[in-house]
Each structure stands twice: as structure tokens, then as C-alpha cells.
Amino acid sequence: MAGQRNFLLGHGERLVERVTPASGGTTPELPYTAEEARQRLLPQVRTAVETFDSLPAEACPSGKTVGLVTLHPQWIAKSYHPADFLRDNGLSYIGSRGAKVTPEKWTRQGEPVELETTELFVSGQRESFSHLVERLESPDAFPEGSPLQRVEAFRAPAALDKQRGVTSLPHSSSLFEVGLHIPSVDRDAIVRSFQRWARVCGASADFGRSIPVSGLIFMPVAAHAEELDELSRFSFLRVIRPMPKLRTLHPMERSLPVGALPPIEVPDEPVVDSSIRMAIFDGGLPSNGPMSPWAQSLDVPGVGAAMEEGTDHGHMVTSAALFGSLTPGEAAPRPFNSVDHYRILDDVEDDPYALYTALNRIRDVLEEKNYDFVNLSLGPELPIEDDEVHPWTAVLDEYLSHGQTFMTVAAGNNGNHDWASGNARVQVPSDCVNALAVGSANSRLKNWDRAGYSAIGPGRSPGLVKPDVLSFGGTQYEPFIFLPSNGTDAPLSAIGTSFAAPATLRMAAGIRAHFGGHIKPLGLRALLVHCAERGDMPVEEAGWGRVPDQLDAFVICPANSVRVLYQGAIEPGQTMRMPIPLPEDVKTGNVEISATYCINSPTDSRSPSTYTASAIEPVFRPHAEKFSNEDSVHPKTDSFFRSSDFLPENDLRKGAHKWETTKHRTLTKRASSLLRPVFDVKYHSRIEQLVGIPTEKVEYALVITLTSSRDVDIYNKVVRTYSGRLEILQPQVEIPITVQP
Template structure:
């Protein structure tokens, strides 16, 4: 290893300080006057109350019902949330759903146009809805002024609950569907009432398979269309949608042995770091495999017999994580660590319609009982994500990943060649905002593109940029090579996102093995995103880009370059000023700055449009000596993270980007325009789209690259300027030459 290696600089958090909040302006203009709002909505509140009164008593647990309240498109900020209005009538929000509408009027000069908004689902005693209607008619002056920010109020209609039932599988008993209720562990009376109501209609719910996730309850059910129409009257029912199945092992991912002349000698059996804990959840691992010395195989509870085809898939996924794609005639480097492989599939796979609930529960039980910093999922439900509802797999796994202590790589699916654009979208749970969604590139060489089979984005907002990145996944012309499961050293070829995902996780393991726990899982994720190359390809195709195969491109700096990693915590309401790593001397010519922010957060699955509970307002101040005027306290701002960098395909709510858990952008500035540049970072906390009560601190990571082609010694200058604060992250284990040349 060269003595003059310029490894990335760590401890960037030492360049941060808390600062006071900047001054704000006055309250924004409301779209309607108070009198206009009362006049517009008086009749809607009355008709909603009447409709709720017309529901069957058995469909309203505790005499409670749910109505839909749609916000004006200009009133989506958490400060405009109508909680006080709801509190006045004993009502509460139980969920929400993103929507689009043309408002009757707005404060902009142009004519109102189709715009994104949010419909809140509001629950309470039916008598209190009537009280609201009475006050709107008799004493409207007592109504909270936030009524001016509401566009419409209506019952939660049946047609908004029955979704895509034409796609549901038909059985002798009706349609196989998933019922979603607005109910949490603390509102079991809603679940009990629903089960009783369903039974009265002759519908048996599979409550033994049901799953709670935050404020939602998911239960598989078999019912006729007529029964579903009656079930839809249950006031807390959010949706009835087709029951999804687990992904089968597609033909594209079934490995085929190469001829005996293609071999790769197995490496020494000692792993680089036996303290790293990584788990794979898949179809099982054959005990006769030559990879057995590096694998601890577990069978989760309540499993039937193993299936050889599924075990082969699990074996190939494990080979991809341990070694990446192999090269004939070349022995790979020693495995970075041992792998815990959990079999979660059995001989019921493909035949049990309720399998996905059992598989998710098996995964959750393992994660609840064990601490893993790294996890791979190359399986999941065979269903593309939806914009306005969250799948139980996504909700449960995002909840586990909310502390930022686990990097979970998730294969996005091999449905990228589907004729329907919606069906080509990434598959659940690749939409986890705290997960790391992997698509497949068609080559490990230059000139690569997305593999045709690899699913496409965008993800849901927040979580819009999905897949996060691509890694090589193999094609027919450039296959992904794995070890055969029964003959030591013999190779097989395959392709699929199932192998791109563990291969990328292997890159993360390599960084952890060589640099130790100074790199957190969240910091590793930020470094991977920062180093991905998108080659100017569409975000929905490649996410942030393809990962480099050369480890040096992630952890080393060349001439005229410096990379700094910041890792720490953000506290609610805090303004943190992060100084960017520029030397004290002015730089000549153009200076490139690239930054990636990653953070982990708790989520609200019942509120897809307000899914993340945390968000960042990031303000760039490039020059400490430039002020707007003499009274200004803080230097002038300039744009850095712009909506146009990531949202080029559809109109999204204007504050959407702040709630994204991953942001990356690049800017080019003249050296003379930069002096002590900083990011001012404000952590916003919300809950169910409104103000948060008792929000938690969140972990974050930030990677900043600075490039100055006219400053060959930039790395040394920055290291000298911040000596004693920034430190080069030297490997604790030497990086072998094979890792420098290629890690796949």
C-alpha cells in the first residue's frame, strides 16, 4: 500500500456548530377569507355529517366514523395542519392520502391548475361531526381560522376504498384481498368491531395472519364483490386491494453451470473481520455447499420443507455477497466476514396465498432478537409500489431501520421489461426510505446502462429517487458468475437484481472491514451514494448512478480533490452550521462541490404523502463576507439542493424535497466567490403531517467533495487548515490489490 495514499478525511462533524435560527417573515396569505371558507364548506360539513349518520351502527365502532378533509394545495406545510380545528370537536387524524386537485382559487396570479394536495382521514364520534355542522350554520365566528386552508370536506366514500380489485385473484369463496384499517395496537376496539362486522356479513378474516404497522392494520381476507361493498361501509376501513404474493424465483435468476474448464480456486477460509454481523434472508443454504465454512445457516420457525430451487437461489445470493461476481482462473479475496443465512421460504412458496405475512413475520422476529449492521433482502412481495398507500412489508421494515444502525440492501425486482409502466416500477419493499434499494447495471465496464430486466423508479415521495443506486447484476452477454453449490471451485452464471443487491452490500462490508466502526452504516450509505456515477442517465432508471467497482474511488482522493465525511446527530428544531472543507487560501478558477446528505427517521405509514417524520432545510452560504444588507446577521444564501435536480417528471408539493432521506447535488463556483462556505442545516420534525410531539434526535451523515483542478495539493491544504479536527481514515486492515482493482 503506498505511503502517500490520500484517504478520505473523517470527523467532519468537528467542523459543525449550533447557530441561532434566522429571522422569519410574516404569516403567508390564505387562499380564502374566513367568510368565504365558511360559505364554501358549510354545506359540505352538513352533508358529510348526514352521510355518516346513515352508516350502519355496527360499522361505526363506539359510534365513531371517518370523514375526508382535503387541504388546499398551498396549505400543506405542517404549520397549517388543522389539529386545533379538529381538537375543538373531539376529532382526530387517523391517516392521510396524497391527491391532486384544481383548487377553486389560490394566491398566485395565474389561474389555478392541477396541483398536489393531501386528503386527511379524520375520525370521531358522529355526534361531534353534527356539532361541527351546527356551529358552521349558527355561530361560525367560533370556528378556528385554519378552516381557510381547507379545500373540501366529504364522507370517506366506498369508491375510494375499493382499489384495483380487477387484479385480485378469484377463488371459490370470492376475491383474495388485503383489508387495511386505520387502527393501531392501542385501538384494538376498531379491529374487534371489524372482525365482528365482517362475520355478520359471512366474511371470515384471517386475523391470525394480520400485521400492525404504526397506525395501520393489514389483514388478508376472502370475500365476494358484494361482500366487499358492504365491508366498505365500515368507517375505519382504508382500503381493500388485491392480496400480493411473494416473488417467485424467475427464470432470469436461475443459475446455469459453466463447463468444467471455468474454475476459480476458493480463497483461504479465514474472514477479514469476524466481528461484522451480516444477515441474508432467502430460500435457504445447501449444507453441502463449498461455501459452508463462511456461512451459518438458520431455519426460522414454523417452516415447512426446504425447496432445492429456492436453496440454489439462496446459495447464489450468498456467493454474490461473499465474493461479488467471480472471474475464471482468478481466486477471489478472502471473505470479509461470515454470513448468517436465514431460510424464510419453504415448500408452501407459490401455493400459500398468505405466505407473505408469514415470511415478513419471520424476518421481523429475527431482526427484533438480533443486532445486525448489514442485511440483504433479495426477495419480497411480487407487487410494484403505489403512490398513495404503503405495503405492510415497507411499513414494518422501515420501522426497524429507523435508528440508522442497519444498512439493508434490497433488490428492486426484475420486472423492468413489463409492458405497463406502472408494473415496471420498483417492487416492495425497495421503497423503504431507510433502506438501500439496488437495481442492476448491465455491465461492470464503461458504457454501462440499466439492465433491461431491472425495475425502474420513481419511488414514492418522500423516497422519490429509487432505486438508490445500481450495481452490476449480469446479462446474457456479460453474466454474473457465482460458485456452483455442489462442486468446489466450479462456476455458474446468472443475472438479476438479486445478485446486484448483495454484491453492493459486499462493497459496504469491505469498507467496514478495512476502516472499522469509524464508518457507521449510514456513513457508508452516504459514501456509496456520493461515489455513484449516473452518466447523465435518467433518475428513474439509475437512481443516483452505478457504484464504482474500484474501492479507491470511494475512499481515496486524487490530485486536486478532497472528500470529507461528517457523522452525527441532529436534534429537533436545531440549526447546525457545517463548514465545508476549503483551505484558508482562495482557490483559483472553478471549484466543484458535491454533497450527499443521508439520515434515518421514524415513519408514518398511514400518511404516505407525509411518510417521513424528519426533514432537513439546508441553506448554502458560500461567502462569509457577503451580506444582503447592513442589518443582516447571516451571510447571503445561494441555491444548492434544487428541486430540479431530482424532480423532472411530475409536479410535486413544493416542500417535498426537505422530507427526502437522501439528497445529492453538485455545484460549480468560482474560487473567489467562496470563503468559509457553510451549510446551515435545520432539522424539521413532524408527525402525521403536523407538528410533532416529543420528536427524537436523528442520525445523519454528510459527505462533501471539493475539486479544484488548478490546486493539485488541495488535499494537503485542507488537511493542514483543519489539522487537529479532520483526520484521514487510515485502513486498520490493508486493502489488497484485488480490492483496489475491482470489488464487485
Template sequence: MKKRNFLLGRGERLAEPVKIPTGPVDKISPYTFAEAKERLQPMLNKLAEKISELSDDVCPEGNTVASLTLNPEFIAKSYYPDKLLRTLGLETIGSRKKIIIPEKKSKDRKPTETTTTELFVKGDRNSFLRWASEFSSWKESDINVQQIMEIEEINFPDADTKIKAFTDSGTTQVFEVVLQGNDDFSEVLFKKYLNKLGIEPSFERRFYVGGLSFFEIAAPSELVENIAEFSLVRIIRKMPELRLLRPTFRSTGVGGGKVDYHNLEPVNKNFKVAIFDGGVPEDHPISQWTTSYEFPDCGPATEELLEHGISVTSAFLFGHLDPSLTLPQPYSYVDHYRVLDDEPGQNPYELYEVLNRIDDVLSEEKYEFINLSIGPYLPIDDDEVHAWTAVIDHYLSTGNIVATIAVGNDGEGDPSINANRIQVPSDCVNGLAIGACDVPDNNWQRASYSSIGPGRSPGLMKPDLVEFGGSLGRPFLAVGADGIGYLQTGGTSFAAPSVLRISAGIKAHFGNSLGSLAIRTLLIHTSEASAIPKSEIGWGRVARDLDSIVLCDDHIMRVVFQGKITASKYLRAPIPLPLTPIDGMVNIKATLCYATNTDPHHPNNYTRSGLEVFMRPNKNKKRKIKDGESEPLHALTKPFFGEIRNNFSSENELRNDAFKWENCLHAEKRMRGTSLNEPVFDIHYNARSEGHNDTKFQELNYALIITVEAPKVPDLYDRIVRRYATQLEQIQPIIDIPLRISEQ
């Protein structure tokens, strides 16, 4: 039997905590205390004037909201103005990014346009009025108020700034209203306010996620500004339509051929997969691998919805089909939930109805794999997180689910208004946003219809990956709705479940040896890179077959770390190499992914966890010491994970620390073998909550995959296996069947 070098596991056995001393950083403010007072007093006076004019109705329990814009030099979590807010009796209830030109920069540098953070703070009206009246008497000697030097602007969020994408039609419409806060009491007060306006909302379907509440409200168009005047309203917009990712084209029949079915059971029956879509009839041939579920409140399914549900499920079970072959053996059974029951766009309440059904399932059932080829007809918004994204990201934050989400088919939309940008909820940072390429073999390009990135920061690299989704010259083939012929089609709807199929193939073969985070990391790590802009294809095209993912040539070693890291600590992960020096050049590729809790009310501080990584290539190369200094404990660092920065920093206004909060890092470097001496990655875990330090003890699950390729060392794999024989283990398949999983 031919020797097969499977990827190595248990890399976490090599990792160990390390102590790396860090000293306090003295921050020089652009403003003196006196300058800050002089600048802010007029803003406070204007704020007090507006607050004094507010009616009691718009101030629940006497509370109102103001915004504090931080000077861009003070947006890191360690500079959060906690002492100031406590002194004022205010609390932060949200934030968003804001692009400004500050009045001053420290060290006499010239101010330039840059990104900063706008905080929304809530408090009793009297707290704001007292601040304005007593501000002139504040003394710099009071340590609790010195943080005023960190504030660039103070504003009152007027009602018209909360209204998005709305044109008054003079009729009653369904609106989506987002409140700052997620408690029942705020809901009661908001409902009471709406009643005074003559609006009787049912609030039958609403979502509480993070620090936000999402409501659907039917109201006359002329009352939109009145609704927005309620202090806790963050945004109001016309309810987006539900998008069914309609195929870019479709036709049935391929040369008169019929689908050649079989009755083989799946490769592995021991894990759960869910697809949320348009339904699969129980009498369709693929129902032998599919369990269909209906909701009591669902009406009849249309033929179009069923066709979409069948073809999406076909893509998961079989991938892109070859009419000359029998259907491939599925990797698992699949549960298909019909969450659609009407022509999308006809029911103004459907967006929340569908999300409510998905929420009900995910709250009750524990799935390891899910696919979404549906969502709001809405390009992502840098300033706001939508309910669909917030709800789904919440379920994915455990890291126990591989979720593939289609990015949308509007890649040919008007870029000047971001109409071609990826659509909600493919901006989930804990999911895999999947775009489409035009052919399944070589010389591929992004399919012109596939929506493009970047995503929101953090979460810039969207789409994460692309996969064949069909094109006019090369359609995607799925089983037809009639159960007899083929459907020629195309769209990201089919690329997404095709990637989920590959994920399920890894799970089917390797069982619990690879967790969901590791599978997600493997897909990114082994993707096929391209010179195509990252905003179009993300990290690249998914590997063509399972061999490329789990097998190594003799001169290549790939190792998987699956472990935990503690907040505020450093973890050292060695890069496995032979004991003897390596001849020639060495290519090192590494991918680090983790799942994270999120704060949807702080879009620019959306992820609560961040990992900074430093490479130390040579243990003997240390910083030169000066007279009287002790020898440094650790070797010099070398930049490694700069891929995201290199691709997006010049195109986007980003925070200075934005990249440390990206929850997927991927890069590769070519280095001389002689320059490597016990190289390591040092990983530092930063934790934050609502944009500031989170000091609670907590652990974060991560997956790190490292590949070392040394063309001049023909037995590299075996040499590393021998060196780490008691620590690293080959990840052997639990089901030894042919490993090829996709057709060219």
C-alpha cells in the same frame, strides 16, 4: 511505501450551532370566512346525510371516518388544522396525497392542477352531525374555527373507493385489509363485524406499524364491499403474491471450469450480516462462511429456492466471479435465513408468513447489514405504504443498519400501468434500493429488466444505485448449486447483495470509524454518475473499488461528518479549504443522509424528519442594507442541493415543500476558487409527526460527506490537513490489506 491520502473524519468537530432569525409568514387564504362557509355547507350536509344512513355495525363504538382535503396553499406542517379538529372533537388518523384543481388561489391567481393532502379524520357520528347543523352559526371572531378557510373539500370515503386491484371471481380468496389505527380494541371490533358477515378470521399474522394495522383475511369475493364499509378500513385488495426475483436467465458451467475454493477466514469477523432468501444447504462449500437458519413452520425447500439462496449468498461473499481466479476472500461471515419454503404464488398466505419470519429475526437480532432480494409482487403505490415497506423501514429507522433491497426485474413491464416501476419493499426510505446495470466495466447501461423509479415522495430517488447484475451478453457469475461449477445468471437479486458486499468491505477495513449512515452516504457520494435518467439508475453506479471510495488524490480532499442535530435548530458545517485563496475552478460535491422515523398512515408525509440545507459560499458577501437597518448576521445563500428537484419536479405532481423531506441529498457544483471565502452549509432540522409540527425535543443522526477538488492546487489535501491538524483526522484502516474489492 506509496503515500495514501485517506478520507478525513471528525468533520463534526468543525460544526457548530448557529442562530438564524426567522419571522412569521402571513398567509393569505384564497377564501374569506364567509366564502368558506358558503362552499363547505353543502358538503357538510351531504356528509351528514351519508353518516345518518350508516348502520351501527360499521361504526365501531359509534365512530366513523370522513376526509378533509386541504387547499394546496395550506399543506405545510405549520398550517395543520389542529384548532379546528380539537373544536370538533375529531382526530386525524391518516392522510394521502390528492391531485385537484382548487376552486380558487390566493392573490387572484389562476387555479391549476396541483398536489394537496387529504386528511382522514375520525370522530363520533354525532360530532359530524353537530358540525353540519351548527356550521351556519359559526363566527369568524372565534379563532378556533378560522381554519375552515384552509379546507377545500369535505367528503365521505365510500366503500368502493377503498377497494384496490380486485376482480370478483365468485370464490373465496385471501385479502389484505389495512385498518386506520393500530390498537387491540379496533381489532376486536373489526373481528366482531367480520363475524356478523359470516367470516371467521384468525388474525394469526398481522402487523401494527405506525398508525396502521395490516391483516390477512380469507373471505368470499362477494363480501369485499361489505368489508370495505367498516369505517376504519383504509384499503382492501387481493393479497399480492410473493415475488422471488427469478433470474432473467440461468445456465450452469463456464467452459467446463470448476470453482477454485479456499478456506480463508473473512477479513473481519466482528460484525453481523443477514440474508433473507431461499436457503443454503449445510453441505454446500460456501457453508464454511455461512450459517444457515430454518424456521419451525417452514416446509421443504425446492431446488429453485436453494439455487437462488446460494447465488445471492455467493454474490455477497464474492461478488461477480472470474473463473480464471480463486474466489476472493469474503469480508465477513453471513447468516442466511431461509424464509421461503414453497413455490412462490402457490400459497395465498405466504406473503405474511415470510414477512412474519423476517420480523421475528429483526426484532431479536441486531444486524448491521441485511439484504432482501424478495418481496411482494407489487409495484409501489404513491397513495399507500405496504406492510413490507412499513415493517422494514421501522427497523431501518435507527440508522444502524445498511440494507440493500433489490428493486425487481420488471423493467420491461407496461409503463402505462406502472408495471415497470420499482417493487415493494424497495421504496423503504431508510434502505438502499438497488437496480442492475448490464456490464461491470465501462459503457454500462441500465439492464433492461431492472425496474425503474421514481419512488414515492418523499423517497423519490429510487433506485438509489445500480450495480452489475448480469445480462445475456455478460452474465453474472455465481457459485452453482452443485458446489462445483459456476452459475451464469442475471437479475437485481445479485446486484443488491453485491452492493452489500462493498458496504461490508468498508466496514471490514475501517471498523467503527464509519457508522452505517456514513457507509450508506459514502456509497452514494462516490457513485459513478451518468447521463442516463435518474429514474432508471438513481444516483449512479456504485464505485468500482474501495480505493475510489476511501482514498483521495493530492488535489482532492474528502471529509466525513457524523453527528447529531437538534429539532428546529440550525447547524453550520464548514467546507474545509486552505487559508490561502484557491487558483482556478473548484468542484464541490456534498452528500447528506439521515435515517428517519416514518408515518406509514401518512404516505405523503411519510418521513418525520427533514433537513433543509443552505450554502453560504462567501462570508463577506451579505445582503445590501437599507437605511436604518442593521447589518445582516449571515452571508448570502446560494442554491446547492437541487438535484432531486431538477430531475423530478417537472415529471411529478409534488407538494411545494416535498424536497425538504427527502432523507438523502446529493449534488456537486463547479465554482471559481476566488468566489469562496470560508464557505459553509447551514443545515436546518424540521421535525413533524403525522403531517404536523412535532415540538418534542429530539436529536437526529446525520452523515455529511464533502469532497473538494481543485486541479490547480496539487497539494490541496496536505494543505487542508495542516490547517485542521487538531480537528480533522485521517480515517485509517484497521486491517491493512489490498483494497481492491471488485473485478472489472
């Protein structure tokens, strides 16, 4: 790059200090009196108990059943969770899901309207529910202030509550996916009871292929459609749906005929950083292909013979991870790292269990070996659902929650399907909150758009911004270009999110190779989101924007700008002050502040609407000497991360933005209105709902870019002002940095 290279600054966490937040907040008014709540809920619980009593003993393991408690929508915060009330009545929380309800009364002005709320799955002995009826029959059993006053409704789950997409099925035997609640205390009894119950119903549950994850277990079940209602009577059955297919080779992701292309020169150099460990799970690589110096194909245990289409797809995915999209007639760039390509697909035609087989193969590898980078360009052929988390998503999010691995997932090629029905939404497992979901942009040029086939958002809340980013994935007019599979033919071309995802992973690995181990996976994720080019695309289509395909966009600060990376951890309940490194002598013109926060979070697949267990809430304080009033302890706040930019009104009301794992926004302020600006960041946890998991500190990454409209020396001023704390992140290896045209 011509002239001075102003490299990314690091160690922003050295500026961070702990602060004591000002106390505040009042307890809202309860919608019902204790007597009103008792009279409302008594007939509902009676009706539910009648349903529970009608269940066969075989459907109630250890004499237990499951009810649904609907919380009043004004009382769904974690601090109002009725754990003590449930325990006092012999009941246990085992999961939750989102719902909509129009409350009978509320504490606001006007008539109640439909709002988002939470339904709690609660389990207990059938006698415990009967005893609750007896308590409700006593007028003095519940004093004012009882958690009962926060409950809107109670009922027994019906078969339709548990069934998804099972209408209009053929009468022949089909394969279904069943999810069971398995609280740890009753796990073995529930599993044994369901196996017996399935046989009673004429079905067959395959526990050999089951997948347990955070209080749930998923398994294939062979059954006839007419048996599903009876099967659904099993008290701990949460969901049953047709077994999704494994999306592997979409027709558009096969090589496209585009005529003869000039050959591409293959580099003869070793990888830039041999310490980087990257895994790709796909269909295998051709033997003795041109990428063999940098990529090895490993067959997972038990995999069958390879299929040609699988190795073609695996070759193109791996080429994208090593080189990005190539230019015919030009030399391929030197790879940043080597790749372990695991072949998890075989030639078993129409294998109904392929989904479970592939996930178990992936999990076995990840549990055995530690990888810095992982790419998935396959998964269930299933758009995400708002009220359930699929086992693919749950398993991967649990693995990624430790924050040691950076994973990209292809968003899916179903963007041309019907939007209104949700069939165009991102596909499982790109709804992982701890992975980066990648859709396709239609061009590498400055004027770009979402490729029409690329899946759209929104994701589930939390995790609403999906796909996270777009990357070039090709179109028929501008396809993605790969090395030929045998080293002698013309280059290959194709289109699809399967190639956008590994190309994005390549950029993350390139940043890691450039700076060495200074940047953690969370820092890489924050940089990719922070530097994405948003353009005019709506967030539902482009997420945070298109990822640049040149390293200089990430490692070099733009003109009149300085970029700082913070990487640290926050203890539970702490509030940390994170200074925005703006020197006090930057006083004229405007200052554009762009900030991106990322965290990894433990997840709970039992509770889709409260899926993330950790959150950080940044509060912006722009001026150190301006206070709301004379009694204020901390400077006055101003809005920064506005959730209204991408959240619907109902999610705003329930505070869902707080639980997002990625936050990003750009704000322009007059330089004169800023004096030692800071973010005060509080760590929230709802981990107490995750039975058996202790509350732990959460790691974060923050990227801040300051751009001055007047001060061309802002970078050097920051370096001088914060000398000894902030450091220029020097390249660890020499990688050519280019300037895009």
C-alpha cells in the same frame, strides 16, 4: 496503489457549530373568507353526515366513523395542520394521503389549476360530525383566520376510495389484504368490530396473521368479490386489495446455461473482520456447500422443508454477498465477513399467506438479534403505490429508523413491463426510505447502462429517487458469476437485482472492515451514494448512479481531491453550521464541490405523502464576507441542492424535496468566489403528527469531496489547515487496494 495513498478524512463533525438562523417568512393570505368557507363546506358536511347516518352500527366501532378533509393546496405545510380545530370539534387526525385538486379559489394570479394536496382522515363520534353541521349553520360560529378557511373540501370516503385492483376479479372466494386505521385509543374496539363485520358480510378476517404498524393494522381477509363493497363500508377500513404474491424466484434469476466455465479457486483464509454481523433472508443454503466456512444456514422457527429452487437462489445471493461477481479461472477474494443465512422460504406450494408468513419471520429475527448488515432479495410482487405504504415497507422502515443497521433491498426485475401504467416501478419493499434500494447495471465495464429488466423509478415522494443506486447484476451476454453449489461443478451464472443488492452490501461491509467501527451505517450509505458513477443515465433509471466494485473508490481520495466524512446529530429545531473544509490559500482555477447528506427518519405509514417525520435542509453560503444587505446577519446564500434536478413541478410547490432522506449534488465554482464556505443545516420535524412518539434528535452523515482544477496539493493543504480536528481514517486491517483498469 502506486504512490501516496490519500485516505478518506474523518471527524468532519468537529468543525460543526450551532448558529441562530435569521427570522423571516410571512403568513400567506387565506383563499376564502370565514363566511365563504362556512357556506362552501356546510352542504358538503351535511351530505357526509347523511352517509355516516346510513352506516350500520356494526360498521361504526364505539359509534365512531371516519371522514376525509381535503386541505387547500396552498395550506398543506405541517405548521398549518388543523389539530386544534379538529380537537375543538371532537374529531381526531388518524392519517392522511396525497391527492390532486383544483381549488375553487387561490391567492395567485390567474385561474386555479390542479395541484397536489393532502387529504386528512379524521375520526369521531357520528354525533360530533352532526354537531359540526350545527356549528356551520351559525353565521358567527367561525371568526376570520379560522382553520376552516384552509379546507378545500369534506366528504365521506366511498367504497372506491378504499379498493385497489379489485375490478374484474373472479366470483370465487379470493384472498385480500385489508388495512385498518387503529388509533391507540380505539384499537381493541376497532379490531373486534371488524372481525364481526367481516362475518356479517360473509368474509373471514385472519387476525392471527395480522401485522400492526404505526397506527394501522394489515391482515388477510378471505372474501368473494361481490362482498367487497359491503365490507368497504366499515368506517375504519382504509384499503383493500388482492393479496400480492411473494416474489422469490424470477425465471431470469435461475442459473443460466453458458457452457463450461473454468473453475474458481476457493480461498482458505478466514474472514477479514469477524466482528461484522450480516444477515440474509432467502431460501437457504445447500448442505456442505463451498461457502460453509463463512456462511451458516439457519432455519427460522416453523419453516417447512426446503425447496431446491430456494436453496439455489439462496446460494447465489450469499455468494454475491461474500464475493461479488466472480471471474472464472481466477481465485475468489477473501470474504470481508461471515453471513447468517436465514431460510424463511419453504416448499409450501402456492401458499396464499406466504407474504405475511415471510414478513413475520423476518421481523421475529430482527427483533431478537442485532445485525450490522441485512439483505433482502425478495418481497411482494407488487410495484409501489403513491397513495399507500405496504406493510413490508412500513415494518422495515420502522426497524431501520434507529440507524444501527444497513440494509440493501433488490429493486425488482420488472423493468421491462409497461412504464406508463407504473408496472415497471420499483417493487415493495425497495421503497423503504431508510434502506438502500439497488437496481442492476448491465456491465462491470466503463460503458454501462441500466439492465433492461431492472425496475425503474420514480419512488414515492418522499423517497423519490428509487432505486437509490445500481450495481452490476448481469445480463445474458455478461452474466453474474457465482461459486458452484457443491464445490466441484463449474461456476454458476444468473442475472437479476437479487444479486446486485447483496453485491452492494458486500462493498459497504468492505468499507466497514477496512476502517473498523469508525464509519456508521449512515456514513456507509452516504459514501455509496456519493461515490456512485452517474454517467448519462436519467435519475429515474439509475438513481444516483452505479456503485463502484473496488474499495479504492471509497477509501482513497481521487487525484487533486480531498474527501471528508461528517457523522453527527442535530437536535430538534437546531440549525448547525457545517464548514466546507476549503483552505483559504486555494485561490486559483475552479473548485468542484460534491456533497451528499443522508439521515434516518421515523416514518408514518398512515401518511404516505408525509411519510418521513424528520428532515434536514442545507443552505449553501459560499463566501463568508459577502452579504445580501448591510442588515444581514449571515453571509449570502447560493443554490446548491436544487430539487428541480429530479422533482416534478407539483412536488416543488409543496416543498417535498425538504423531506427526502438523501440529498446529493455536485457544483463547480471559481475558487476566487469561495471563502470559508459553509452549509447551514436546519432540522425540521413533523413528529407532532405521530401520536405517542416524542421528537428526538436526528443523526446525519455528510460526505464532501473538493476537487481543484489547479491545486494538486489540496489534500495536504486540508490536512495541515485542519490538523487536530480532521483525521486521516487509517485502515484497521490490511485489505488489498487495487486500481481499476
